[in-house]
Amino acid sequence: MINNLVFVIVFLLGFYAILVKKNLIKMVIGLNIMEGAIFYWFISITDRGGMIPIVNGTQVASQMNDPVPQALILTGIVIGASTSAFLLTLIIELNKFTNSTNPDQIGGMIED
Amino acid sequence: MSIALILLIIVPLATAILIPFVDVFSNTARKLLVGFSTLVEFSLGMFIIVSNFRKIMDNTFYLTYYLGEWIPPIGITLSMDMLSLFFSTLISFSLLFLVIYSIGFIGHHEGKYYVLLFLIWAAMHGIVLTGDIFNLDVFLELLLITSAPLVAFKRNRNGTEAAIKYMFYGTIGGLFIFIGVVLVYYNLGTLNFADISQNFNTLSLFVRKIIASFFLIGIFIKMGIFPFHFWLSKAHSACPSSISALLSGVIVKVYVYVFIRLFWNVIGFDVLVETGLDHIILVVALISSIIGHIMALYENDIKRTLAYSTIANLGMIIAVLTLNTKLALLAGLLHVLAHLLMKVSLFTATGYILQFTPGHKREDLKGVAYKNMLVFVGFIIVAGGMIGLPPMIGFASKWYVLKAFMTDGLSLAAVIIIIGSIFAFVYYIKYIITGFKKMTLGPPDKFRLILTVFYRERVVTDIALFFAIAVLISGIFFKVVFGPIEGAVEVIQNPSFYIDYILSG
Amino acid sequence: MSRAKHIFTLIILSLLGVTLLVNFDKLPGQFEYANSIYHHITHNGVNETGSLNFVTAILYDYRAYDSLGESTIIFGAVSGIVLLLSRKTLPVSSHGLSFIVKRTFGMLTPFIFLFGIYIISHGHLSPGGGFQGGVILGAISIIFSIVYGSEFDYKRYSPTTKTLLETSGALLFIGLGLLGIVMGGNFLVNLKILNSGVGSLISGGSIPFINIGIGFKIGAGLAIIFYSMIQKTFKEEVNL
Numbered sequence: 001m002i003n004n005l006v007f008v009i010v011f012l013l014g015f016y017a018i019l020v021k022k023n024l025i026k027m028v029i030g031l032n033i034m035e036g037a038i039f040y041w042f043i044s045i046t047d048r049g050g051m052i053p054i055v056n057g058t059q060v061a062s063q064m065n066d067p068v069p070q071a072l073i074l075t076g077i078v079i080g081a082s083t084s085a086f087l088l089t090l091i092i093e094l095n096k097f098t099n100s101t102n103p104d105q106i107g108g109m110i111e112d
Numbered sequence: 113m114s115i116a117l118i119l120l121i122i123v124p125l126a127t128a129i130l131i132p133f134v135d136v137f138s139n140t141a142r143k144l145l146v147g148f149s150t151l152v153e154f155s156l157g158m159f160i161i162v163s164n165f166r167k168i169m170d171n172t173f174y175l176t177y178y179l180g181e182w183i184p185p186i187g188i189t190l191s192m193d194m195l196s197l198f199f200s201t202l203i204s205f206s207l208l209f210l211v212i213y214s215i216g217f218i219g220h221h222e223g224k225y226y227v228l229l230f231l232i233w234a235a236m237h238g239i240v241l242t243g244d245i246f247n248l249d250v251f252l253e254l255l256l257i258t259s260a261p262l263v264a265f266k267r268n269r270n271g272t273e274a275a276i277k278y279m280f281y282g283t284i285g286g287l288f289i290f291i292g293v294v295l296v297y298y299n300l301g302t303l304n305f306a307d308i309s310q311n312f313n314t315l316s317l318f319v320r321k322i323i324a325s326f327f328l329i330g331i332f333i334k335m336g337i338f339p340f341h342f343w344l345s346k347a348h349s350a351c352p353s354s355i356s357a358l359l360s361g362v363i364v365k366v367y368v369y370v371f372i373r374l375f376w377n378v379i380g381f382d383v384l385v386e387t388g389l390d391h392i393i394l395v396v397a398l399i400s401s402i403i404g405h406i407m408a409l410y411e412n413d414i415k416r417t418l419a420y421s422t423i424a425n426l427g428m429i430i431a432v433l434t435l436n437t438k439l440a441l442l443a444g445l446l447h448v449l450a451h452l453l454m455k456v457s458l459f460t461a462t463g464y465i466l467q468f469t470p471g472h473k474r475e476d477l478k479g480v481a482y483k484n485m486l487v488f489v490g491f492i493i494v495a496g497g498m499i500g501l502p503p504m505i506g507f508a509s510k511w512y513v514l515k516a517f518m519t520d521g522l523s524l525a526a527v528i529i530i531i532g533s534i535f536a537f538v539y540y541i542k543y544i545i546t547g548f549k550k551m552t553l554g555p556p557d558k559f560r561l562i563l564t565v566f567y568r569e570r571v572v573t574d575i576a577l578f579f580a581i582a583v584l585i586s587g588i589f590f591k592v593v594f595g596p597i598e599g600a601v602e603v604i605q606n607p608s609f610y611i612d613y614i615l616s617g
Numbered sequence: 618m619s620r621a622k623h624i625f626t627l628i629i630l631s632l633l634g635v636t637l638l639v640n641f642d643k644l645p646g647q648f649e650y651a652n653s654i655y656h657h658i659t660h661n662g663v664n665e666t667g668s669l670n671f672v673t674a675i676l677y678d679y680r681a682y683d684s685l686g687e688s689t690i691i692f693g694a695v696s697g698i699v700l701l702l703s704r705k706t707l708p709v710s711s712h713g714l715s716f717i718v719k720r721t722f723g724m725l726t727p728f729i730f731l732f733g734i735y736i737i738s739h740g741h742l743s744p745g746g747g748f749q750g751g752v753i754l755g756a757i758s759i760i761f762s763i764v765y766g767s768e769f770d771y772k773r774y775s776p777t778t779k780t781l782l783e784t785s786g787a788l789l790f791i792g793l794g795l796l797g798i799v800m801g802g803n804f805l806v807n808l809k810i811l812n813s814g815v816g817s818l819i820s821g822g823s824i825p826f827i828n829i830g831i832g833f834k835i836g837a838g839l840a841i842i843f844y845s846m847i848q849k850t851f852k853e854e855v856n857l
Contacts, residue, residue: 261697301653
C-alpha cells in the first residue's frame with residue numbers, strides 16, 4: 001500500500017516536471033526522477049524477508065531477497081545514465097545556437 | 113542450436129566496435145572493414161534461408177539458440193520462426209543497400225556515422241530475434257540511443273531540436289515498457305516469452321488488462337500513433353536523407369514486429385478482445401491515419417510531407433492488424449513490405465533530387481525534373497505506388513487492406529482509407545508538377561560535395577533507381593511473396609506452436 | 618495563461634495518480650512459484666556458477682547477454698556524443714584548482730585507483746562488479762581534468778588511449794563469448810578455467826574476466842564523455 005502510494009507520487013512529480021518546467025535541464029532531472037521511482041517500486045514490491053543475496057554461510061535460502069530485480073535495475077540505471085548524458089549533450093549543442101535553455105524555443109513538447 | 117542466430121547480432125556489433133579501433137591504425141582498413149562486414153551479414157541471412165529451404169516450404173521452420181547453455185526460463189533464448197525470418201530478411205536487404213547508399217551520400221570522412229549505423233543494425237536484429245522480455249527492453253533502448261545522434265547529424269538547429277524531442281518521447285515510451293516488465297515479473301516470476309505466454313491465462317482479467325495497457329502505451333509512444341505523434345515529422349525530416357530512409361522505412365517496421373509479437377504471442381489477442389481494447393486501438397489508428405494525411409496536405413516541405421505520410425500508413429497497418437482475421441493479417445504484413453520498399457525508394461530519390469535545390473520547400477523544386485529525368489521518373493512511379501495505382505506493389509497491398517475491411521463489415525474504415533488515398537494523390541501531384549515547371553530565372557545551382565565526385569553520384573542514382581524498379585517488379589510479381597507471408601501469419605495465429613518449440617526444442 | 622496550464626496539468630495528473638493507485642492496490646500479493654527463476658538461482662546458484670554474489674551471477678552468467686546489450690548502450694552513447702561535440706581534438710587549457718587540493722589529490726588518487734580495482738575484481742565475492750568499479754575508474758580521469766587542468770589529462774591519457782581502452786574492453790567481452798563457441802559450447806557459456814574453489818579470488822570461471830573488460834570499457838567511456846563535454850565550454854584562459 002505505502003509502496004504504491006510513494007511510487008505514484010514520485011512518478012507523477014517527475015512527469016509534472018517534464019510537462020511544466022521552463023528549463024530543459026529541469027526536464028532531464030524530471031526524467032531521472034521518474035526512472036528512480038520505478039526502480040524503487042520494483043525493489044519494494046518484490047521484497048521477501050530482507051537478507052542480501054550473497055552467500056556467507058548464515059543464509060536461509062528462502063529468506064534471501066530476490067536478486068533478479070537487482071540485476072534488472074542495475075541495467076536500468078546504466079541505461080538511464082547514458083540517456084541523460086546524451087540529452088545533456090544535445091542541450092549543450094542547442095545552447096550554442098540560441099543561448100538559452102527554454103523549451104519554448106523548440107516548440108514545447110506538444111507542438112510540431 | 114543454430115549459431116547463425118547469434119552471429120547475425122555479433123557481426124555488426126563487433127564491426128561497430130572494431131571501426132574506431134582500426135581507425136587509429138589505418139584509414140583504408142576501416143573502409144574495407146565496412147564493406148566486408150556488410151557482405152558477411154547479408155550472406156548470413158541468405159545462408160539461413162538457403163540451408164532451411166525445405167522447412168520453410170513446409171511451414172515447420174524454427175531455430176533456437178540457448179545463450180550460455182542455460183535452458184529457458186532460467187537463461188535468455190534467441191529464436192527465429194517465419195515471422196522473425198520475414199522481418200530479418202527485410203532488415204538485412206534494406207540495410208545492405210542503405211550502407212552502399214550512405215557510402216555515396218555521406219562519404220567516408222565521418223567514421224562515427226558507420227559505427228552508429230552498424231549498432232542500429234545489431235539492435236534491430238537483437239529485437240527481432242529475442243525471446244526474453246527484458247532483453248527486448250534493453251535492445252529497444254539501444255535502438256533509440258543509437259538512432260538519436262544520427263537524427264542530429266547535420267548539427268544545425270533543426271536537427272538538434274528534432275533529436276531532443278525524439279529522445280524525450282522515446283525514453284518515456286521505454287519507461288512504460290519497463291513498468292510492464294516489472295508487472296510481468298511481479299505476477300509471474302519469469303521473463304521468457306514462451307513461459308509468460310503459457311502462464312498468462314492464470315492471472316485474473318484485471319491484471320491482464322493492466323499489463324496489456326502499459327505495454328500498449330509504451331509501444332504506441334515509440335511508434336508515433338495518434339496522441340503521441342508530435343515528434344515524428346520533425347525527427348524524420350531534419351536528418352540526412354539516408355537516415356530518413358532508415359528511420360521511416362525500416363525502424364518503424366521493427367516496432368510493428370514488437371507490437372505483433374507482444375500482443376499475439378505473449379499476451380494473447382483474446383485479452384484485447386475481452387477488455388474491448390482492440391476497438392480502442394482500431395479507432396486510434398484510424399484517427400492517426402487520417403491526421404497523417406491531412407497534415408501532409410498542409411505541408412510545404414517535401415521531407416515533412418513524406419514523414420507525415422509515414423504516420424498515415426503506419427496507422428493503416430495497425431488498424432488492419434487489429435481485425436485478426438487471416439486476410440487482415442496477410443494484408444497488414446504485405447503493406448509492411450510494400451511501404452518499406454516504397455518509402456526507402458522515395459527518400460533515396462529525394463536525397464538525390466535535393467542536391468540541386470537551395471532548400472527543401474516546394475518552390476525550390478522548380479525545374480528539378482530536367483536535371484536527371486530518370487530519377488524523377490522513378491520518383492513518379494513510386495509516388496503512384498503510394499497513392500495506390502497499379503501495377504506498383506502499393507496497389508496490391510491497398511487492395512488487400514480494403515478487402516479485409518470490407519469483409520469484416522467496417523465500411524467506414526474503408527472510406528477513410530480511400531479519402532486518405534485521394535489526399536495522397538493531391539499532395540504528391542503538387543511536388544511532381546512543380547518539378548516539371550521550367551526555371552526561367554533562378555539562383556545558380558549550389559553544387560554540393562556529392563556531385564563533384566563521379567562515383568558518388570553514380571552510386572546514389574543507381575540505388576535510387578534500384579529501389580524504384582524493385583517497387584515496380586514486386587508489384588507485378590507480388591504473388592511470389594505470398595508464401596512466406598502466409599507462413600508468418602500462421603505463426604502469429606498459433607501461439608501454442610511458439611511455446612512448444614522454445615520450451616522443448 | 619501559464620497559470621491555467623499549470624492547474625490543468627495538476628488536475629489531469631492527480632486524476633491519473635488516483636486511477637493508478639486504485640488499480641495497483643487491487644494487485645494480488647506475490648506468489649511463490651515453485652519453478653521460478655528466483656528459486657532456481659538461490660538454490661543452485663553457487664554450484665552452477667561458482668560465485669557467492671547472486672546478483673553478479675545473474676548479471677554476468679545467467680543473463681550475460683543483457684550486460685552485453687547494456688555495455689553497448691554506453692558505447693553507442695559515447696559514439697553519439699563524440700560525433701556531435703568534438704570536431705577538433707585540441708585540449709583546452711585551464712588552471713586547475715589551488716595548491717592544497719592538488720597536493721591532497723596527489724596522495725589520494727592511487728588509493729582511489731586501488732579501490733576501483735578491488736571492487737572490479739571482487740565482484741563475485743562481495744557487492745560490486747564491473748559496472749560499479751568502472752565508474753570509480755572513470756572518476757580518476759575526471760579528477761585529473763578538474764584538479765590539474767585538462768591539458769594534464771590530455772597529456773596523460775590522450776583521447777586515442779581512451780578509445781583504445783574502451784574498444785579493447787568491449788572486444789574482451791565479445792572475445793570471451795566467442796571463446797565459448799570455439800571450445801564447443803554456446804555463446805557466453807561460463808568457461809570453468811582457473812577455478813580454485815568457491816570463495817577464493819580466482820573462482821567463478823569467466824566472471825572476473827568479463828568484469829575486467831566491462832570495468833575498463835565503462836571507465837574509458839565516462840572519461841571520453843566528460844572530456845568531450847568540457848571541450849567547448851571552457852573559454853580560452855590565459856596560461857600562467
